[in-house]
Amino acid sequence: MSYDVVALLAAEPGMVAVAHSLRDAGADLAVRPLDGGVVQLRDAEARVLATLEPAQLVESRGEVSRLLGAEAAVNLPDTCWWAEVRARPDAAGREAAHRVADGLALRLGGGVWTSGPGDFSLWEETGHPAVEFEAEEAFVVAQDREVVPLSSWITDAVSANALRGTVLQVLTPRSSRLTHGLRTLITQPMARWVVLDGKGGQFDGVSGLPLRWDRVHGYVPDARNGSAPEPACGFLDISPLGAHLLVDLAVRHGASFAPPLCRAVELVTGHLAGVLPAGWGPHEPALAPWDRERLVRLVRHRAPRTAVLQFSGHQDAGPPFTGGARVSWAPDGERAAERISLAIGFEDEGALPLGALPGLVEALAAENLLDVLHVRRARGRRDVTFEPRWHGLAAPVGMALGPDGVRRAGEEHALAGPLRGEPLGEAGARAIWYPAPAEATRQRAAEAVAAQLRHLTAAPRS
Known part of the structure; x- marks a missing residue:
């Protein structure tokens, strides 16, 4: 696995400073520019020693402590630039990375x-600076x-491998935690979080099952002994973690020059x-301060291509949260659809703001920003990072249907389903909030929400 170095700089690293710092790594090293302003250092045998990304201005300073730790955020310069180097993890690679990063910080x-x-x-x-090794399909x-x-690094590797149809597998030590954005990505079909167990083996960081290397599929479940595999030692730790409120929201915007x-x-x-x-930003760290006008300009500039954005909360105000938004466009380039997913961290389940959900549904409906909403709760760290341990299955809290869905189904039919719905909002912009049965088990609550969705799907179309 790679060796990573981040220089947190007091001034923007211009071409002259970067050139001198690359030269510091060794006059005998070759500099190779890549797409997007990325620069590689290679040795005399053309092996990659280190790769430097273009620096980013740190405008949301809480990202430094969120991703690098509180110590990294101490005594940050008033103006700060994030310059990251990914290095070959042998002595030559580490030395090259430090010479570049230390040279930038010194200057x-x-x-x-x-x-x-x-x-x-x-x-x-x-062939990619983020990829350590490959199988045929991973x-x-x-x-x-x-x-x-x-x-x-990761989002670019995913994009670069999309045409090949190969899937992402993230390999970490057991001490690592994943952000919500990355853990969401590796729970997609065939993707995987591979965790080194410290004893020469590895296990799945989501399921806990032991894994082995396969030259075709990458890391796969290890069932070679013929018996049902057992989760890794310590994976089923049920000590307190905190609680997450998980929100998934679909929004459909009508034809508009400037959808909100x-x-x-x-x-x-x-x-x-x-x-x-x-x-917010196109990836993590999300270093730009929240500015919806600036964000919309970027998304509109990329249209009709899909835009994927990450956002995070404050480190010192309100509960921690992090999430992502995916904006896709209809062929006309005007109608847009959003899929928003976020996790909010709390000390325990008693702190979950469940009473605020009906008000949220009503507010979304009033601004025509609700198609379908799903809310779940789960065990999880308050800082909204994920350890390689069992978090349990998320339990439904409830779902909501937006005004367009209510009109299509007919309000009478929508309210007659297996879940008792609560109409919210003014006539013509009425949504329905369906809370899951409060005392039901996770399975019963999930079955009730699924039954409600089937009921709505069966509604006659007007």
């Missing part, structure tokens, strides 16, 4: 953060970090966390 002011030492036995030369990104984010993109994010976080997001 521009600032400090340097480093990951764990990495593991050179888990490294192969591949590629592996290995990270030795306390918190592993959905970084630009991500306004729904503001309503959800405002009602359930009490604050708007602190930062």
Whole structure:
């Protein structure tokens, strides 16, 4: 796995500072530019030693402590730039990365953060700077970090491998945690979180099942002994974790020159966390301050291509939260659809703001920002990162149907389903909130929500 270095700089690293810092790594090293302003350092045998990303301005400063730890955020420069180097984890790679990062910090002011030492036995030369090694149908990104984010390294690797149809597998030590964005990505079909158990083996960080390497599929469940595999030792730890409120919202915007993109994010976080997001970006770290006008300009500029955005909450105001928004466009380039997913962390289930959900549904309906809403609760750390341990299955809290869905189904039919619905909002913009049975088990609650969805789907179309 790679060795990562982040330089937190007091001034923007211009071409001259970058050139001098690359030269510091060794006059005999070759510099190779890649797409997007990425630069690689290679040795005399053309092996990659280190890869430097373009620096990003840190405008949402809480991202530094969220992803790098509280110590990295101490004495940050008033103006701060994040410059990340990903290095080959042998002595030559680590030395090259430090010479580049230390050279930038020496010239521009600032400090340097480093990951764990990495593991050179888990490294192969591949065609992408984020990918350690590959199988025929999977590629592996290995990270030795306390918190592993959905970084630009990973999102670019996913995009680069999309045409090949290969899937992402993230390999980490047992001490690592994933952000909500990355854990959501690796729970997609065939993706996987591979955790080193410290004893020469590995297990799935979501299910706990032991894994083995397969040259075709990458890491796969290890069932070679013929018996049902047991979860890794300690994976079923049921000690207290805290609680997550998980929100998934679908929004359909009608034809409009300026659809109110991500306004729904503001309503959800405002009602359930009490604050708007602190930062956003196309990946993590989400370093730009929350500014919906700026965000919409970026999304419109990318249209009709789909835009995927990450956002996070404040570190010192309201409960921690993090999430993502996916904006896709109809062929006409005007009608847009949003899929918003976020997790909000609390000390325990008693702190979940369940009483605020009807008000949220009514507010979303009033601004025509609700198609379908699903809300669940689950065990989880308050900081909304995920350890490689059993979190249990998320339990439904309730669902909501927006005004268009209510009109299509007919309000009488929508209210006659197996879940008792609560009409909310003014006539013509009425939504229905369906709370899951409060005393039901997780399975019973899930069955009740599924039955309600079947009932709504069976409604006659007007």
